[in-house]
Structures are given as C-alpha cells and as structure tokens.
Amino acid sequence: xxxxxxxxxxxxxxxxxxxxxxxxxxxxxxxxxxxxxxxxxxxxxxxxxxxxxxxxxxxxxxxxxxxxxxxxxxxxxxxxxxxxxxxxxxxxxxxxxxxxxxxxxxxxxxxxxxxxxxxxxxxxxxxxxxxxxxx
Numbered sequence: 001x002x003x004x005x006x007x008x009x010x011x012x013x014x015x016x017x018x019x020x021x022x023x024x025x026x027x028x029x030x031x032x033x034x035x036x037x038x039x040x041x042x043x044x045x046x047x048x049x050x051x052x053x054x055x056x057x058x059x060x061x062x063x064x065x066x067x068x069x070x071x072x073x074x075x076x077x078x079x080x081x082x083x084x085x086x087x088x089x090x091x092x093x094x095x096x097x098x099x100x101x102x103x104x105x106x107x108x109x110x111x112x113x114x115x116x117x118x119x120x121x122x123x124x125x126x127x128x129x130x131x132x133x134x135x
Contacts, residue, residue, distance in 0.1 A: 004063055011132045018054070032085055033082050036084065055068075065132075066132075068130075076120050080119045109130065112125075
C-alpha cells in the first residue's frame with residue numbers, strides 16, 4: 001500500500017515520461033499480439049497490430065489515476081491478430097510504459113470490447129484510465 005500523495009507523484013511521473021521528447025508531435029500507443037515482455041528495451045518479436053496517437057500531453061492525473069486525453073484511432077490496422085499487450089512510445093520514440101490487454105471480462109490493465117483485430121479495420125479506444133497501485 002502507498003499513500004495517495006505517492007500514487008499521484010508516480011502517476012505524474014508516468015505522464016511526464018509518456019509525453020517526453022520533441023522529435024514527433026505526439027506519443028503513440030502500439031498494440032501487439034502475444035504476451036507482454038518480461039522487461040522493457042529488448043527486441044520485440046510480437047506482431048504490431050495497430051498504432052494509435054495520443055495527445056502531446058497524454059492526459060491528466062487525480063488521486064493516482066491517469067485519465068488519458070482523447071486517443072486518435074488507427075483507421076487501418078497493420079495486421080490481424082489477438083491483442084495481448086501494448087506499449088507507449090514517447091515523442092522521441094522511446095519506450096515509456098507497457099500494459100497488458102484483455103477483453104472486458106479479463107484481467108488486462110487495458111480492457112477492449114474485443115481483442116480480435118483485423119488488418120485494415122479501424123482500431124479505437126473510447127476512453128482510457130490507468131490507476132497507480134493500491135491505497
């Protein structure tokens with residue numbers, strides 16, 4: 001358990017990490033099939049299914065909960081597959097965060113109405129919140 005103040009500080013640091021950089025106007029959320037890697041920074045062998053664009057500032061924080069700003073859809077998915085995890089790349093293309101994905105009945109950190117993605121089909125996220133560890 002951690003205090004709400006510490007949860008807020010961690011969430012604010014995560015937002016800053018996702019919004020960092022200046023090479024590109026916006027950070028992105030990349031959706032992959034397969035299982036989330038054990039650690040960040042290694043080569044990714046899973047298939048990139050879709051890339052969605054975040055706002056430059058990513059979102060806001062309250063009480064350790066990050067509420068993402070509107071996320072621009074990927075109008076045409078890169079490949080077909082079952083979404084298993086995603087990563088956020090900052091505006092310089094550096095990894096900032098990994099999240100697991102599941103359907104609404106699963107235990108993923110990010111829940112989709114369906115994890116089945118079809119190549120060429122749009123992929124959208126209507127809202128997204130991430131909560132930093134328990135109080």
